[in-house]
Amino acid sequence: MTITAQMVKELREATGAGMMDAKKALTEVAGDFEAAIDWLRTKGLAKAAKKADRVxxxxxxxxxxxxxxxxxxxxxxxxxxxxxxxxxxxxxxxxxxxxxxxxxxxxxxxxxxxxxxxxxxxxxxxxxxxxxxxxxxxxxxxxxxxxxxxxxxxxxxxxxxxxxxxxxxxxxxxxxxxxxxxxxxxxxxxxxxxSEATMDPIVVERELQVQTAKALEENASSAKPKPEQVIHNNIIPGRMKKFLAENTLLGQAFVINPDLTVExxxxxxxxxxxxxxxxxVGEGVEKKEEDFAAEVAKMVQG
Missing domain, CATH: 3.30.479.20 (Elongation factor Ts, dimerisation domain)
Structure with missing residues (x-):
């Protein structure tokens, strides 16, 4: 699949990743936008991105x-x-x-x-x-x-x-x-x-896959790798607990008193x-983008 300049631009805006990293991610996953976000996150090159952030x-x-x-x-x-x-x-x-x-x-x-x-x-x-x-x-x-x-x-x-x-x-x-x-x-x-009970299971499963891949990759490149049971029994569950706390209303730290959760x-x-x-306003509505060619002409030619 041809990776266009516009695709790279949209991925950069959604993840904050560099131009070449965004192009590589899209190439690795044959242009699948959501999979490219996960690929970048697995590599530690992007933060979690919500669809609303790019529309x-x-x-x-x-x-x-x-x-x-x-x-x-x-x-x-x-x-x-x-x-x-x-x-x-x-x-x-x-x-x-x-x-x-x-x-x-x-x-x-x-x-x-x-x-x-x-x-x-x-x-x-x-x-x-x-x-x-x-x-x-x-x-x-x-x-x-x-x-x-x-x-x-x-x-x-x-x-x-x-x-x-x-x-x-x-x-x-x-x-x-x-x-x-x-x-x-x-x-x-x-x-x-x-709450965790009302979270979309697809969202939870996707995050689990990302955190699992990320933890295993980090461990494999570590000078002092941990036993796999530590990764699966402690590190990954800990990261998922943090994800749920940060993304469920009842689990979030209350902005007016961060010592308390909203619950x-x-x-x-x-x-x-x-x-x-x-x-x-604007969630889910794609906005027309201006020409991006000038910024990425060199990359496209390569």
């Missing part, structure tokens, strides 16, 4: 909460300039309100009524009026005894670049107070799951976190 789009996330239910909707635009447009912001606010009242999916909300027209029609008319392509792309619904919302990089009330919802059990006053802190924590740390902070406050949602 981008503009727009806003709008959140709305009422009576134990919260929604976060994402509407994309072509430029950040439009995200600052009052007309576009009004659209996001209205769609979030309709989603809170009527929908559990994008399709249902698009067909719902908004001032006598369907939401889909309203979005289409906004495209003609604003002059950019707009896309109501996704939404998350969260329900619980108490649901708290937070918007990071807010441009207006209830909307910004990152929207977070947190559902909690426990006394409402305490849940609302610390729930806002937990929502801010989630915005900052982007956990992969609530312990919730217990001390007399509440329980039952769910969360974090929606960041």
């Amino acid at each position: 981008a789009a503009e727009g806003l996330v709008g959140v709305a909460v009422s009576n134990g239910k919260g929604v976060a909707v994402e509407i994309n635009s072509e430029t950040d300039f439009v995200a600052k447009n009052a007309d576009f912001q009004a659209l996001v606010r209205e769609v979030a309100k309709v989603a809170l009242e009527t929908g559990d999916s994008v399709e249902v909300v698009k067909a719902a009524d908004l001032n006598g027209k369907t939401v889909e029609t309203v979005v289409t008319e906004a495209i003609a009026r604003i002059g950019e392509n707009l896309n109501f792309r996704r939404m998350h619904v969260l329900e619980g005894t108490t649901v708290v919302s937070y918007v990071h990089n807010s441009v207006s009330d209830g909307m910004g670049k990152i929207g977070v919802l947190v559902a909690l059990n426990g006394p409402e006053d305490k849940a609302r107070e610390i729930g806002k802190q937990f929502a801010m924590h989630i915005a900052a740390t982007a956990p992969l799951s609530l 312990l902070a919730a217990k001390e406050a007399g509440v329980e976190i039952t769910g969360y949602a974090r929606v960041a």
